[in-house]
Amino acid sequence: xxxxxxxxxxxxxxxxxxxxxxxxxxxxxxxxxxxxxxxxxxxxxxxxxxxxxxxxxxxxxxxxxxxxxxxxxxxxxxxxxxxxxxxxxxxxxxxxxxxxxxxxxxxxxxxxxxxxxxxxxxxxxxxxxxxxxxxxxxxxxxxxxxxxxxxxxxxxxxxxxxxxxxxxxxxxxxxxxxxxxxxxxxxxxxxxx
Amino acid sequence: xxxxxxxxxxxxxxxxxxxxxxxxxxxxxxxxxxxxxxxxxxxxxxxxxxxxxxxxxxxxxxxxxxxxxxxxxxxxxxxxxxxxxxxxxxxxxxxxxxxxxxxxxxxxxxxxxxxxxxxxx
Ligand SMILES: Nc1nc2c(ncn2[C@@H]2O[C@H](COP(=O)(O)OP(=O)(O)OP(=O)(O)O)[C@@H](O)[C@H]2O)c(=O)[nH]1
Ligand SMILES: [Mg+2]
Numbered sequence: 001x002x003x004x005x006x007x008x009x010x011x012x013x014x015x016x017x018x019x020x021x022x023x024x025x026x027x028x029x030x031x032x033x034x035x036x037x038x039x040x041x042x043x044x045x046x047x048x049x050x051x052x053x054x055x056x057x058x059x060x061x062x063x064x065x066x067x068x069x070x071x072x073x074x075x076x077x078x079x080x081x082x083x084x085x086x087x088x089x090x091x092x093x094x095x096x097x098x099x100x101x102x103x104x105x106x107x108x109x110x111x112x113x114x115x116x117x118x119x120x121x122x123x124x125x126x127x128x129x130x131x132x133x134x135x136x137x138x139x140x141x142x143x144x145x146x147x148x149x150x151x152x153x154x155x156x157x158x159x160x161x162x163x164x165x166x167x168x169x170x171x172x173x174x175x176x177x178x179x180x181x182x183x184x185x186x187x188x189x190x191x192x193x
Numbered sequence: 194x195x196x197x198x199x200x201x202x203x204x205x206x207x208x209x210x211x212x213x214x215x216x217x218x219x220x221x222x223x224x225x226x227x228x229x230x231x232x233x234x235x236x237x238x239x240x241x242x243x244x245x246x247x248x249x250x251x252x253x254x255x256x257x258x259x260x261x262x263x264x265x266x267x268x269x270x271x272x273x274x275x276x277x278x279x280x281x282x283x284x285x286x287x288x289x290x291x292x293x294x295x296x297x298x299x300x301x302x303x304x305x306x307x308x309x310x311x312x313x314x
Contacts, residue, residue, distance in 0.1 A: 041267035077310030104296025
């Protein structure tokens with residue numbers, strides 16, 4: 001096995017990732033698409049019919065399987081660093097994927113649709129319990145901005161330290177601002193420990 | 194690649210036959226840790242490819258530039274678990290180079306670089 005830097009002049013960049021989470025239909029894929037330099041890609045994990053993650057192909061020949069798709073985008077930061085943005089799968093039963101996504105991540109954006117605030121509770125719980133930095137981005141679907149940032153913070157029972165911002169996931173600048181806010185939040189958290 | 198429609202629904206053969214056949218049901222006993230964002234790249238000293246399968250060669254072509262495992266799986270249109278086996282073969286041969294690290298929380302300098310990069314897009 002040859003690792004980078006041993007006998008090959010070619011370099012391989014460092015990869016970092018950000019998770020775009022939130023309830024079903026909150027605009028996760030839209031946000032990934034609005035900032036990604038490539039149209040969002042899809043990758044599939046294999047599950048058995050019972051929903052168990054297949055991480056080894058031995059012994060599953062002929063068994064019924066299904067797949068869960070993850071969509072993701074890419075931002076090449078420079079020749080040495082590349083950032084990936086992963087949208088979480090809509091259904092909450094795929095927690096094993098969330099763990100893989102969250103491991104080593106810069107942090108997460110939890111997208112919220114104020115018409116269905118409760119659909120984002122599981123995402124918030126997930127990142128809170130694992131101590132992963134996250135920001136809450138309220139996706140302003142047309143005319144649906146029913147609440148202020150403070151009201152959303154209160155309704156979601158969020159700690160004061162968690163940034164809450166309004167956004168339009170379709171808008172590149174707006175999504176960029178959300179990502180910048182998350183990265184700064186992560187840096188502040190790093191400085192605090 | 195083409196004819197993806199019948200990939201999972203090959204009624205005569207049953208589900209999963211193609212991806213299973215592609216890796217011949219092999220496990221990955223000595224495989225390196227391959228995560229979603231692990232970067233892989235074809236070596237500039239790649240060995241003779243005549244004994245490789247079509248899928249292996251496709252990976253070699255894709256990885257002329259560095260890509261993540263997730264990107265290779267997406268472009269090849271095969272499940273992650275399959276692409277990991279195929280990549281492991283190539284890594285073992287020394288044909289593909291891999292970043293030797295599990296995902297780590299970025300340090301301050303790396304975060305600053307990402308911040309500057311995102312601001313600049
Ligand atoms: N008006 C408006 N529509 C939006 C906005 N963001 C997303 N949409 C629309 O809302 C729908 C759902 O957006 P997606 O990006 O697919 O949401 P998702 O979170 O990826 O959905 P799932 O993956 O199915 O959970 C799409 O039809 C989008 O076009 C927004 O900010 N404003
Ligand atoms: Mg989606």
